[in-house]
Amino acid sequence: MSKKIGWIGTGVMGKSMCMHLIKAGHQAFVYNRTQSKADELVQAGAVWCDSPAQVAAQADVVFTIVGYPTDVEQTILGENGVLEAAKPGTIVADMTTSEPSLAKRIHAACAEKGVAALDAPVSGGDLGARNATLAIMVGGEQKTFDAVSDLFEIMGENIRLMGGPGAGQHTKMSNQILIAGTMIGTVESLLYAHRAGMDMDEVISVIGSGAAGSWSINNLGPRIAKGDFDPGFFIKHFVKDMGIALAEARAMNLGLPGLALVNQFYIAAMGQGYEELGTQALFKVLDSMSSGGR
Template identity: 80%
Template sequence: MGRRIGWIGTGVMGGSMCMHLLKAGNEAFVYNRTKSKAGHLIAEGAVWCDSPAEVAKNADIIFTIVGYPSDVEQTILGEDGVLANAKSGKIIVDMTTSEPALAERISSEASAKGVMALDAPVSGGDLGARNATLAIMVGGEQSVFDEVKDLFEIMGSNIRLMGKSGAGQHTKMCNQILIAGTMIGVVESLLYSYKAGMDLNEVIDVIGSGAAGSWSINNLGRRIADGDFNPGFFIKHFVKDMGIALDEAKRMKLSLPGLALVNQFYIAAMALGYEELGTQALYKVLESMNGK
């Protein structure tokens, strides 16, 4: 039997994720700042809500996947937010990549109201969202995780409870740190290939299946080869994620020079006006530095 789920944030990732839950027979109550971005869900039977508060009043399990920690705070903890309008026994699942400390605060404030909370950021980009193959890294209580796991399994293929509240966000930071360094390798490798007069797709065919193989080269590398810089994940959101990781590293007195360097390249991408492009547009920054 379907569940009464709420979904706040129907963008590049959230729209596909919610659609999987809807098509699996769940009743969905949806909200997005731009209503038109929820149109495909409404057409499939989702119920439009005019605010996060209305979502919280109608749904038993409320998912959020918004842009920045400030959006998470407003959506969940704000006066017209989810928590203020959620009755005891409901579950909040924040799938935004956000700050571990904020995840802990949400869990604490929710618990005081008898509401349960999980932080559950994802990895896999727009492709993983569309194909329901996301990795979902979760922080929170085992009993709450068990309650929501069947819904996670509709959206992803690698789901794991990583520890207490905030642990999902810490795991996502590990993911983003690794991707940041990998992307420098991807774009430098392909720019070298281009300058050497090679066919980029043929190069990826070879190096993508050997020791240098990675999700980034085999997926985002193909987009670079095809001149496709549309967002599977926005540069502006990746800069946000790297900022969170660098702040956490500073708090832990941890030096991450590789991440700091890649962060500077992505800030350069923002300065060049590429913030709305996909993370693979880092290629365009290196290209401009070297001349096409």
């Protein structure tokens, strides 16, 4: 059955995710800070709205996927935000990677107005968004999850309710911690192969099918090999995610030295002006560092 969908955030991933819902027959009401980034969705039948509140006033389910926790808070709880206009019974699903504590605050604020909330961050990057193969990690109540699971299934393949409010974000932090480790391994492995005079694509085809195989080597490795550092996921957003994970770890009195080290390398990448590149551009940083900046 067709639903009225609100979609806020039409960037690298959000546009593809919303497009899947439109193609599945759902009516979409969309907002993005840069209107032109929603043009393709509007051409496909989405209705442009001038604010998150205007989106929420017309939708039964509102999805948000924006940049930073401050953006999430403003979009949902702020002036002209989703909660200002959402009707009782509306479901708000934030798919941004954000803070577990904020997810809990949003859930509580929504509950006071009779609105249900889920934190539902995703993993899979731009490829997963385009191919509708995302992993979707959800926190919230079972009945709310059940009410929108059909929509999640249009956007992803591995969808799971992980627990109460904030549990989706905690799961995403576990995901990002693991990715940080595999990214440094991917980059160092390919940099070694490159310096040894090997064909990086050939190396990837062998090691990517063995015990060293990972999503990073098999999906981002070929991009590195051809010098493609365009973003499937921005470095600036990965630094944000690692910062959240490190802060949560400190609150647990938990040390994560591997994550802390990789975080420093990515901060160096931002210092070199690479914040708008994809996470695979860590290769450029380590290549420069190990060659004395040549």
